[in-house]
Amino acid sequence: MTKALLDIRDLIVEFPSRHGGVVAARQVNLSVAAGEILGVVGESGAGKSTIGNAVMNLLERPGRIGGGEIYLKGEKISNLPDHEMRKIRGKRIGMIFQDPLTSLNPLETVADQLIGTIRTHLDLSADEARARAISLLDQVGIPDPAVRVDHYPHQFSGGMRQRVVIALALCAEPEVILADEPTTALDVSIQAQILELLKDLVRQRGVGMILITHDMGVIAEVADRVAVMYRGEVVETGPTAKILGDPDHAYTRSLISAVPRPDIRLHRFPMVESIERAGERRELDLSTHWLGKARDFDTRGGGGATGPLLAVKDLEMVFRSGGFLGSKASSLRAVDRVSFDIRDGECFGIVGESGSGKSTIARLVTGIYKAAGGSISFNGTDLTKLKNRKELNKHRRQMQMIFQDPFSSVNARMKVRDIIAEPIRFHKLSGSESETRRIVDDLLDHVGLGARAAVKYPHEFSGGQRQRISIARALATRPRFLICDEPTSALDVSIQAQILNLLKDLQEELGLTMMFISHDLPVIRQMCDRVGVMSKGRMVEIAETENLFVAPKDDYSKHLISLMPSYSGLSEREVGQAEAS
Template identity: 65%
Template sequence: MALLDIENLRIEFSSRRGNVVAIQDVSLSLEKGEILGVVGESGAGKSTIGNAVIGLLEAPGKMTGGAVLLNGERIDKLSAAAFRLVRGRRIGMIFQDPLTSLDPLQTIGQQLVETMQVHLQLTQQQASARAIELLESVGIEQARIRLQHYPHQFSGGMRQRVVIALALCCEPEVIIADEPTTALDVSIQAQILDLLRKLCKEKQVGMILITHDMGVIAEVTDRVAVLYRGKLVEEGPTRRLLSNPQHLYTKSLISAVPRSDIKLRRFPMVTYIEDVIAPSLRSNLATATRWMGEHRDYGASSDRPLLQVENLSMRFVLKNAFRKRNRVMLDAVKNVSFSIKAGEVFGLVGESGSGKSTIARLIAGLYQTTNGSVIFNDVNVTQLTDAKTTNAFRRQIQMVFQDPFSSLNPRMRILDIVAEPIRFHKLARTEALTRQIVSGLLDYVGLGDQALLRFPHEFSGGQRQRICIARALATRPRFLICDEPTSALDVSIQAQILNLLKDLQESLGLTILFISHDLPVIRQMCDRVGVMRHGELLEVADTEALFSNARHDYSKHLLSLMPSLDFLSRDGLQVEAG
């Protein structure tokens, strides 16, 4: 008898336009101590299966067929009260969007302690001590102090670690990990994956690992199931399936994995997927391309940097106190200096919490600097006070955030979300032209007209990130800050989006600050790379020089942690070397 059995699962979503079948007769099993990987495109149904197993399938979604059994006991028919005893205690879940799965009104400590007291009957003191151990085990420093902080006081990667700690706190029999390493850098990812692997083997915990990261799949899983449009198209042992895939969709999916050994001019094309789902990408591209290329007077090119960051510092107060000496401070950024030339793609890598996103927000004017300056096109933007000048600057610098759901207004339709910056800056003469531009931008990122009148909650995580990218492009920016822009995307859509960014950079002279923990993506995208740790910039080098001969020990350590993907099938791969 398997630990978990999913038998002929069928899930449908009802709407005014009829029923949509999200999962079609999918059967999976999970043994004790086994890690089962589930891969597929964004929207393929991976998270839907996880939500159904843990009893969190939201209306109008419902199971219309099949069964879910835990140790032979059918759990999909349990009452809401009975399922609450299963959820968290026997089945834990690591959610894809850490910010939306944490209570913003409770501290991290309160959420951990409450969960353990409900399921494990621990005292306040026992639960607090275990909470500190859990935070330390997932790599959060100063855990005792951090227990008192709220989710918004953590970086995206650190919030992900908190969610992992919450899933592990009650020692469940089954863990459903929905993109557990999406926001984690390679060093913390290796630490978390080791922790999850050890937990499964020593305590015989079964895990369903939902991810688009083939490196994670290759490193951790025992078996892999491949989903496409709600159907199970292939399943087998990890090594065999990745090195010798049988289904054309699986081959296409693997071909899109970024190379870490060589730099290519473009990301490989995923022909099977694109031929099926993306013919509309060609319909409105001309309008969007023409509009983004109009009226772009950037002046004559020069050797002067477009952006200069000089001795930039940012300090946060972790624990306030009346007496200054009793305050606990965090130096998120420490005297960082670098420059970015016009038309260059500059990458920032480093651990979660190393200060990468803080630098991005300082450049965009979302944070006030503690010290130092940001000079954009010879203007010190840290000293801007006039609203008109500030708005003109912000139009030229746009940002794609790490958490797509939290950066979209849930009450606005996609048409209005993408059109808002166009309307604010008065970039289009008529509302009809605004709608046409928005349609073209949505085509650019692979969504199309059908997305215009829908709301953010109707999209998967990867689709929401594409909406964020379309909105960032809406003001025809000169400088684009991409803060983990593809962390929520599956590899095929990631290839499309990164090729799009390459095209924009080349055709429009777009300058990009590209922040990512995915080193193969950094190698393919960036001209130069800066390596950060604990708020300090340790090394800046040309990309190929960094990957072939890194100078700093920490840079070498990061590169050594990249998963080896040499055995992946590269059949039919269209390669254009750079």
């Protein structure tokens, strides 16, 4: 057997408290060899990141290693004093964090951060360290590195910032790299570039890498072996082909079955059976329920009866900056003469890379941004020509939006009851406060949280539960049109399945029309009836979903679909179960 670079033996991580505390990891055994990538998968809260933080001695207090040992090349490094661990952290073990923007100092240039790290661990002069920093940026694929090294983090795209973080992790030639969700927030093309870069670095430099992720597509692409974690324990370990193709543990089989399929379309997403659900939805008689009441706008506006519900024609948006205090003015055409329509009851998907203009279109349609040109017709009314605020509000009530980050899209200082009740009160949709409370309780029941959630604050919920709160708030105005902007990109595969099934159910029950924005192509295939493909502000192709995935016409669409994870190694048994469901 190949000798391990990093060896974790019977590790226990605990967070003691006066109420007894929590054991976040128990009896964990993992190892990684030179030139090997070990994938660690599991749901949020499984203990994946806790293991990485324990290895780096970065556990937040009162967290501590309660048992077991960690060895680096045969040398015990667990529970070392801080001054000893600082010699290892960064020098021998590098770490790539999930969010590159928060792991970089926004007040320092990339050069300052790279050079500072290099000189901390290597005996180099300032000029030698700068030369090494430029070389590292070149190695990770940043163009014109001699110029870009002096830029600040905000001047890089998300994918380029992640490359800078990788360069930082490589500064001192580490023997082991811990990568914690390094591609979660990246679109499919940037993700493919980053994964290829990580594979090349491991093979060429002979380092060992532990890749922590909830994305089975990433595991299928790059991992040599896989460890599956559940409730702080490693329930299964083995070669990637074995774990994905013929898993032994029931939890692993269930987890794999919940992965959105890129090759087939399912009516519902299979659920992970080994976890507690966020709550079960209560079936309602919508013929008499508040949510199912006839909407006053269904009988007005005329145009919605025969034409599309939403018609966008030659839409334009230009962002301008500079031009003051002597600075040079610049402009960016974020949306360039985009046209499409969405039929009543349809789920229309919009896909494309980061910066392609997807979210800008959503903000233009909802009135958050004012269009520079073109028209937006909703149910026969051109919203760009409405000047009266009362008329605008009437139409905006019919549209609601679910954002990517459910925590930042709600007021953390408000209780859930007030968060959901706010649009009901604003639009005067109930006759009394007691009726408002009943409506909120019913909405919480309908999204599977229950009325007891009303008295809590957002921070008391998990990410998936907070997204359910956002959905309940969006439903509070009895909308006709729902815009979902990356609603599950930050969620693990099992919670994603719950939220997407909920959205499907709500669309069928309430007759909702949806615009679904995502960079996750398998999710788009499962959710949408038609898809528009965006590139550099333009809509390059619109097609029926299956036609797009089977026979895309535009070269960019072909390129995008070619980058989609194949999941070819996934268990056929689990695929069969998914199709049957």
